Structure formats: C-alpha cells, structure tokens
Amino acid sequence: MQRITILGATGSIGQNTLAVVGLHPERYQVFALTAHSRLEELAKLCQQYQPCYAVIQHEQDISKLQALLGQSSTEILAGEQALAWVAAHEQCDTVMAAIVGAAGLLPTLAAVKAGKRVLLANKESLVMAGQVFMQAVIDHNATLLPIDSEHNAIFQCLPNNYQQGLSKVGVERILLTASGGPFREFSAEQLQKVTPEQACKHPNWVMGRKISVDSATLMNKGLEFIEACWLFDAKPSQVQVVIHPQSIIHSLVQYIDGSTLAQLGNPDMRTPIANALAYPERIQAGVSALDLCQHQLQFYPPDEQRFPCLGLARQAMQAGGTAPAILNAANEVAVAAFLNEELPFVAISQLIDTVLTQLPMSSAHNLDTILQADQQARALAQQKISLFSN
Numbered sequence: 069m070q071r072i073t074i075l076g077a078t079g080s081i082g083q084n085t086l087a088v089v090g091l092h093p094e095r096y097q098v099f100a101l102t103a104h105s106r107l108e109e110l111a112k113l114c115q116q117y118q119p120c121y122a123v124i125q126h127e128q129d130i131s132k133l134q135a136l137l138g139q140s141s142t143e144i145l146a147g148e149q150a151l152a153w154v155a156a157h158e159q160c161d162t163v164m165a166a167i168v169g170a171a172g173l174l175p176t177l178a179a180v181k182a183g184k185r186v187l188l189a190n191k192e193s194l195v196m197a198g199q200v201f202m203q204a205v206i207d208h209n210a211t212l213l214p215i216d217s218e219h220n221a222i223f224q225c226l227p228n229n230y231q232q233g234l235s236k237v238g239v240e241r242i243l244l245t246a247s248g249g250p251f252r253e254f255s256a257e258q259l260q261k262v263t264p265e266q267a268c269k270h271p272n273w274v275m276g277r278k279i280s281v282d283s284a285t286l287m288n289k290g291l292e293f294i295e296a297c298w299l300f301d302a303k304p305s306q307v308q309v310v311i312h313p314q315s316i317i318h319s320l321v322q323y324i325d326g327s328t329l330a331q332l333g334n335p336d337m338r339t340p341i342a343n344a345l346a347y348p349e350r351i352q353a354g355v356s357a358l359d360l361c362q363h364q365l366q367f368y369p370p371d372e373q374r375f376p377c378l379g380l381a382r383q384a385m386q387a388g389g390t391a392p393a394i395l396n397a398a399n400e401v402a403v404a405a406f407l408n409e410e411l412p413f414v415a416i417s418q419l420i421d422t423v424l425t426q427l428p429m430s431s432a433h434n435l436d437t438i439l440q441a442d443q444q445a446r447a448l449a450q451q452k453i454s455l456f457s458n
Contacts, residue, residue: 220340221318290381
C-alpha cells in the first residue's frame, strides 16, 4: 500500500491523480492533500478520500475549511512549512508534485531530501534549480519520475541505463513534441488581438489558466525543453522541439542506428500519472486505447518568429546559472498580467526578454541565490509592465 501526498490536489493534475488512485484502492491510500485557496473543492476531496492531513496557504482560512469538513478526522495545517512537512513525512511514500509555478519548488525539494518517490509535474522546480534539484535526488537516493506527458514519454522510450549518459547508450537526440497551442495558425496580426479567454482554450488538453497561456505562447514547451535537459542529462543540442498538432505522439527518442522510438496515446494525463504511480508495473488508468485509424499525424518545426518564448527558453538554458530562474519568474508575472488584461499577448515575450536582458545573471549552485534571482526578476518585471501595456 503506497501512501500518497498530493501537492496541488485541486488542480487538473491533482484531480487526475485522484481519479487513478480511486481505481486502485487496494494499492494506494491518500496521506495528505494540499490546495492554495480552493477550499470548497479541497473539502469535497477530503470527504471523499479521508486524508490524514489537508494543507492550505493561509492560517485564517483554517476555520473556514473546518466548517466545510464538519466532523472529519482530517487535520488541517497551513503555510509553506506545512507543505514541506507533509511532503517529507515519514508515513508518506510517494509525493505528486503538482503545484503550479515557483511555489512548488520548496515542498518538492523537501520530498526529494526525504528520499521519497517523487512524481514531478511541477516543471518549475527543475527550470529554476535544476543543478541543485538533481544533485539532491542523487544525494538523498530519491526516485524521480516525470509526469508531463512529453517527459514521461521520453522516459518510456529511453533504455533503463540512460543515466550513464545519452551518448553512451546510443541516443542521438530527443524529440520533444508540442501541439502548437490554439494559435499555431494565427498570423502576427491576429496574435496582436488575442484575449485571455482564447488563450485558455487549448485544442487538445484540459489545463489550468496559467499553463494554458504558456502553451499558447510556446513558453510551456520552452520550460519543458529546460526540464528535459536536466531530467535526462541532455545537452541543449540533443533536444529538438517538433510541432505535432494532434498530440498523439507525446515525444520520441532517436538512436544512432537510425531507430526512432515513440510513445503514443490519447491526450489524457491519467496515462503518464498511472505509469509513474505504478512504475515499473502497468495499471489501468481509465483511458481508452488509441485507435490509429482515426488519426492523421502531422509534424513541422516551430515558428520562433511568431512564438519567441521558445527561443528565449533555449537561450536561458544555454546561458545557465540563474538565467532559467529569471526567465520563469518574468514569465509568471507576464502571464498573470495578461490574464488580468494588463498586458497584450504579444508583449509577454517582450517583457521576459527585457528582464533577461537587464537583470545580471550569476551561478546557481545554492538555493538562496536562485530564490534571490527569482524575487529580483519578479520585481523588475512588475516595474516594466507599464512599458508594454495596452
């Protein structure tokens, strides 16, 4: 019986995780559920799964959640320290790290340092602190399994001994697929008029608002590019992004003998979640099998002129140090401003580029330096929003 903590239980990844867990009550038990502010949704999940702990962001909301739960045995905690505590708790075996954004870094790192089996859906942990994070995985003998559909696909297509080095196991390159988002056929003029409502309607996936906007700008693929480099110890030159609008092939690995292995499936996050939960076994995910006769698959290179965020991410990874953390922080501020209608869609990349250009970069060997760069980038991005506002 695995006891699971789900960081970000009310988000799409958290809910899909619980859907898979619910199919296998003999294998999994929920230890803790966390949420930022969606108290009613968290209360319903706690009533259904009866976790030992529920963690929320603000202490002043504890009484509200208690009232929603009624006579529940679930203990309610609040704050960042409580998130880290349930992630590292000795009675927890597995942690689903599904908090969106930089807020997920510290509790996910706490789980790693406790030697847990960590299912990583929070790509920002590696984008911000890849070197520190991956070294902690080694030092504390944690098990790290990727949840993003693309990285889970790569993981399934690589040999078991890929940690020896991609070149040593015959890997030539990784092909990271991208749907292209809802605007892949938009002209530059059309992109000028994009609204938050349009950006949040992904053609293939059901996701939260922030990640939906990231998908629309291709920044999500840029962040995944950085994540792939760290997860699989790949050089930037060994990872290529390919637009695949149907989202049926989730990623591919090419070998030096001319072979290309791909992982295919319907676009449903329950598949990679089930794969990571049960690894190395396979379990039912509640996802229907793929009917290849129903699909025509297309591939083409990304257009970085219309979608410059992808190039900015590649540049940040090549620069190294705190550059990826700066990129991520500026993007989070820019996306929030766009969703609040304070920034045009096309200005998201412009704001990120400005922050990357103006903020000095340094080495990223310790967490304090990374977090300081994150805060400086957020402050500068907030200052510059007015330069690009409507």
